[in-house]
Amino acid sequence: MTRPRVKICCISSIEEAKLAVEYGASALGLVGHMPSGPGVIGDELIYQIAKAVPPPISTFLLTSETKPQNIIHHYKRVNTTTIQIVDELEKQEYQSLRDELPNVKLVQVIHVIDENSVKEAIEVSKYVDAILLDSGNPNLSIKELGGTGRTHNWELSREIRKAIPIPLFLAGGLNKNNVRQAIETVQPFGLDLCSSVRTEGQLDRQKLKDFFNAIGH
């Protein structure tokens, strides 16, 4: 089993960032304004955390903006290494982001629902640096764009991983008990998680340790 990178998401303080890095996270997720979800923090705090994180750890701004100018403005308030787009973008809009932010990595989230998600992931992989597969539902009246604590159909995730030429992160309900199965099934480049390593919203040292132990870090 190859050992994937780990991104710990929903980081809400500099202390949580340090704790995640101590246990082996190579990327941290900082969640901007969202229509729902447990991990949202303000842009000033995102900026402060991103500034405090040492290289080579990546910092991902999670944005629910869907217009390039709004994404660019959001990014400029926080200055992370990477932008994670959690909602759908028109395909022609990616180039505007590339033109304006040539040194920023772009990660597009695909919420894995059915075979259409596979088609969508293959198409989007032409425009971004990595794909992150999650378990939200952008079709609900109040959109669910992440942090659900639910798994999705990993057979579809595997199909996507095999079909795209760029790195794939797997997210959605990963925990110490299911993560080895997830890795074996999907063989992702990276794992991303939020809910299972928290207690009452706070990053939990023991849960983090158990998760990293489960994947042999």
Ligand SMILES: O=C(O)c1ccccc1NCC(=O)[C@H](O)[C@H](O)COP(=O)(O)O
């Ligand atoms: O956590 C949130 O509030 C959130 C809301 C909307 C989009 C993303 C959000 N979380 C960030 C993530 O990318 C999570 O790590 C990912 O969705 C997996 O979460 P979980 O299933 O809780 O491990």
